[in-house]
Amino acid sequence: MNISINSCKSGIKIVHVVQHLALGGLENLTLDLLTFAHPLNKVMIISLEGNKEEAIANWPRLEALSDQIFFIEKKTKNYLFRLSILIKIFLHLKPEIVHTHHIGPLLYAGITARLLNIPVRIHTEHDVWHFNNYKHIQLQKLALKITKPILVADAEKVKYTLKKHFLYPDIITIKNGVDCNKFCPGNNYTARKRLGFPLHKILIGSAGRLEVIKGHDLIIQAMRFLPKDVHLIIAGQGSQQKNLENLVRRLALDKRVRFIKLLTNMPSFYQSLDLFCLPSRLEGLPLSPLEAQACGVPCAITDVGASSEALCPDSGKLIKPENILDIAQALLNMLANPTKISPRNFVLKNNNIKQMVKEYELLMEEALA
Known part of the structure; x- marks a missing residue:
């Protein structure tokens, strides 16, 4: 032709x-x-x-x-x-x-x-x-x-x-x-103020459909083992929302875990975070960690599917599947030893x-x- x-x-x-x-x-x-x-x-x-x-x-x-x-x-x-x-x-x-x-x-x-x-x-x-x-x-x-x-x-x-x-x-x-012009680093304080997030807490974010395969229940349970000044914000919607909200109440985490819908301004969501976590049970090559890392946010993601290919090896952590304690330990280690390497360069080069x-x-x- x-x-x-x-x-x-x-x-x-x-x-x-x-x-x-x-x-x-x-x-x-x-x-x-x-x-x-x-x-x-x-x-x-x-x-x-x-x-x-x-x-x-x-x-x-x-x-x-x-x-x-x-x-x-x-x-x-x-x-x-x-x-x-x-x-x-x-x-x-x-x-x-x-x-x-x-x-x-x-x-x-x-x-x-x-x-x-x-x-x-x-x-x-x-x-x-x-x-x-x-x-x-x-x-x-x-x-x-x-x-x-x-x-x-x-x-x-x-x-x-x-x-x-x-x-x-x-x-x-x-x-x-991912669109590296759209998903880019921004001022953490400004992003939190814009979205109404806590200004002086440690914020961990997760984003994706609220379905069983995404494993949001695992990171909610891991919050029990993290300091009280660590808060979790989950962006997404799906069939598991009520079950997840009930889990938060049962664990008395109401003041530390917040659900929001996926935003039209997702770059601000990522820019407001200290860390991003994707605790999926099943994945292909996930986009949300790439978006977070393009915004300069280090990630901890479950080692399933091709997730490891979406993770900056110098700043991120792989988590064992279905392992609540490993999620908590990975996040604690990352908070205790903040990286000086921006994961954005990894995304610019590969994704x-x-x-x-x-x-x-x-x-x-x-x-x-």
Whole structure:
């Protein structure tokens, strides 16, 4: 086809497909791929679940991108119906590239793109814990066989696991990135005052969906072993919020643990912290530690999935999975021995969103050549 992304006057039409366009790491990353795309390219996102009005109400960032996002609004598990809707959308948009994220979009949009002979199909795998499910492995094998996409892993650990489960040629690693201009160091006192956080306490933060896999219950329990001037602020929302709030009350930590929703101004959240902790039970390559470290905040994260690849080795600590005492000890050690090394340099070198976008666009250009 010999189309160049940088030289084609009309640009390239690229469609990203996600399961649910709601506030989360993978979804934020997809929006960044749209936001930082080459200006000539027309980039769109399709969500297999939800509807536009509710999505924008829950995530104001989507408002400015309203014309570039599409939703299959009807709730149905009928595979053929979803395929038929996707066929109509793809025929309307006429993309040269379909980029799927996670197994659901691969099954629906990847196969639809192959049926319509869309020239380039890319699939990025963002985590591998779902491959503990035998059914998921078999579904992905079938989808990869039919779709034949360019397969991308967002971390070396993810690539290793994909190679172990699938006899697939030339798996590429493109590591997740964050916006290092947006997520940058700031004045700690000013950020706390802006957000109404305690001005003279030690603040540990955690951010992510309030679900069991994120392990917020573990860090709440670890707070019992930390000094009373250490406070915890958890940014997020999800099905476990009431259970977590009840746990805080049972442990009499009401005055030291606070829940907030994910903020539109997350850089200020990170800038207000002394440390960031991600106590997940399962992960791919998490974005929140990268955002925190880009703001100069040292991190302690659980050694699961590819989390170790998101951690500055000179300033951060890896935590044993499901280990409350290890969380407490790691945080105590970090507070007692504050680092003089900024983790921001690690993120700038390894996980800058602009570099990530360039790598994807080079991949697309080569695939279209």
